[in-house]
Amino acid sequence: MTALQKIASKFKPQPTQSLAHARQAEQVVDLSQATDETLVACVQGGDMAAYDQLVQRYKERVYATVYHMTGNHEDANDLVQDAFIKAFKSIGGFKRESSFYTWVYRIAVNRTINHLKRGKNRHHFSLDDIDTHIQNDPDFVELMSHVTPRREVGLTELQQKLNEALQKLSEAHRAVVVMHDVQGMTHADIAKAMKCSEGTVRSRLFYARQQMQGILSDYL
Amino acid sequence: MDCKKAQRSIHELGNSASPDVQRHVNECSDCRVAQQRSLHLQQLLAVKRHESPGQHYFDSFLTNFHHRLDRETTLPPTLWQRLCTRLHIEPAPRLRYGFVHALGVVFAIALMWQGLVATDLPVEADRAKGDDTFNVQIATGSLPVPSSTPQAIASALPAPQPPPVHTLLTPSVSLRDFNSPRYVLDRIALTPASYEVASIHF
Numbered sequence: 174m175t176a177l178q179k180i181a182s183k184f185k186p187q188p189t190q191s192l193a194h195a196r197q198a199e200q201v202v203d204l205s206q207a208t209d210e211t212l213v214a215c216v217q218g219g220d221m222a223a224y225d226q227l228v229q230r231y232k233e234r235v236y237a238t239v240y241h242m243t244g245n246h247e248d249a250n251d252l253v254q255d256a257f258i259k260a261f262k263s264i265g266g267f268k269r270e271s272s273f274y275t276w277v278y279r280i281a282v283n284r285t286i287n288h289l290k291r292g293k294n295r296h297h298f299s300l301d302d303i304d305t306h307i308q309n310d311p312d313f314v315e316l317m318s319h320v321t322p323r324r325e326v327g328l329t330e331l332q333q334k335l336n337e338a339l340q341k342l343s344e345a346h347r348a349v350v351v352m353h354d355v356q357g358m359t360h361a362d363i364a365k366a367m368k369c370s371e372g373t374v375r376s377r378l379f380y381a382r383q384q385m386q387g388i389l390s391d392y393l
Numbered sequence: 394m395d396c397k398k399a400q401r402s403i404h405e406l407g408n409s410a411s412p413d414v415q416r417h418v419n420e421c422s423d424c425r426v427a428q429q430r431s432l433h434l435q436q437l438l439a440v441k442r443h444e445s446p447g448q449h450y451f452d453s454f455l456t457n458f459h460h461r462l463d464r465e466t467t468l469p470p471t472l473w474q475r476l477c478t479r480l481h482i483e484p485a486p487r488l489r490y491g492f493v494h495a496l497g498v499v500f501a502i503a504l505m506w507q508g509l510v511a512t513d514l515p516v517e518a519d520r521a522k523g524d525d526t527f528n529v530q531i532a533t534g535s536l537p538v539p540s541s542t543p544q545a546i547a548s549a550l551p552a553p554q555p556p557p558v559h560t561l562l563t564p565s566v567s568l569r570d571f572n573s574p575r576y577v578l579d580r581i582a583l584t585p586a587s588y589e590v591a592s593i594h595f
Contacts (some may be wrong), residue, residue: 225455232454236446246446254461261462329442333440355437375405382404386430393433 209273224264228257229364233272235281241351242285242344244336254287256281271365278366282352286344312384331392338388346381353378502580 204212204226215223235256240249249362260277262266339347347366352358353374360378364371386393400419403424418424470478 202509228455228458233451236451236454237442237444240444240446241441250446250450254458257458258462258465305503331437331440333446334439350438354435355441357442379401379404382434389434389437392437393430 179220193312211272213264213267213269216261217267224261227277232257232276233275234274238278238348238351238356239281239285241339242282242347243289245338248288252285253281257285275362275365279368280365282348282366286348289344303335307353331385334392338385339387342384346377346384349374349377350381351387354382396421396424399424402430403428 204215204223207223207226208214209227209230212223212227215378216227219280232253236249239252239256240246243249243252256277259280267273270275284362339350345367349363352363353360358373360374363374367374394413394417396417399414401420402411402414403418418428
């Protein structure tokens with residue numbers, strides 16, 4: 174029986190077993206409220222639904238990081254799915270020394286860096302749209318309040334320029350900038366995700382920003 | 394505090410920089426500009442938070458993930474399964490054995506047929522077909538040899554070269570025998586070609 178069939182059979186309503194179905198529904202409710210540690214323990218015990226819950230929890234954040242590193246929706250989609258599959262296959266050996274999020278993040282970032290190193294000369298963007306919530310973002314409001322003729326550019330052009338600037342950074346520097354400035358992660362979390370010291374994270378952030386300021390000087 | 398250190402601290406720690414750094418920034422216009430630029434860069438990068446593939450992508454993410462996981466965990470079909478799918482046959486084990494047996498029988502018949510064909514061909518058939526190779530082989534042994542041939546062959550041979558050290562090569566048969574020249578190794582150098590021990594004597 175395949176993994177998909179197992180999940181399907183788990184959620185398949187069976188009129189003769191209404192009590193079991195009710196228990197399963199209760200379990201689903203519990204899963205959405207369960208901590209990562211509990212879910213990981215369930216997955217290690219063979220519960221696929223618990224892993225689904227973990228994927229649902231972190232898919233957006235992991236996708237965002239990978240997407241900003243690659244600047245390409247298709248690659249990001251493949252890499253995020255790869256990362257979750259890899260995590261699922263090796264979750265048996267996960268010792269819970271770090272959080273599941275940090276662990277899966279590390280897998281995703283490492284895979285993305287490897288992918289970028291392999292296709293060094295391939296640069297094409299397939300950018301996602303900017304959502305409408307941006308109008309309520311205080312950073313964006315603040316940015317637009319200082320409009321000068323140089324900064325009167327469309328959002329799409331700005332998006333393009335930002336991506337170009339990011340792609341000019343090395344993979345490690347880009348990862349740090351994305352995690353800190355775009356995703357808002359702390360230095361400590363980035364250090365754990367990238368398996369390096371906080372000092373290294375700070376140093377990379379400093380040099381990456383210096384470089385980006387040079388590239389985006391017209392927009393600052 | 395020097396400007397380089399202050400600017401590094403601004404980049405690394407942002408608003409949570411130490412009071413010393415803040416004091417320096419208030420006094421130094423270069424560092425104030427650097428701080429402003431750093432802030433603007435962070436605001437620009439924050440725009441990227443709003444890039445999203447849309448909710449429909451995340452809604453179908455789990456389904457796509459399961460499809461992919463299923464595909465990766467399932468073993469690829471064997472040659473037999475692919476053949477059955479192509480020919481619309483039920484891949485039952487009985488059929489598989491039947492197929493293998495049929496193939497074996499066909500192979501055995503083919504071998505037998507080839508053997509029969511090979512033994513049935515008479516030598517005369519080759520002659521009747523005018524096989525040049527056969528005829529030439531027969532003719533060569535019976536033809537008279539012209540008297541000038543050994544001298545001609547001897548003159549055509551390259552001049553004899555001095556033999557290498559430790560070896561002496563002498564023609565074993567006279568050229569008159571009308572065979573190609575043969576050489577026999579008279580003496581072998583004492584140095585062995587291999588250092589392997591041929592036998593151990595106690």
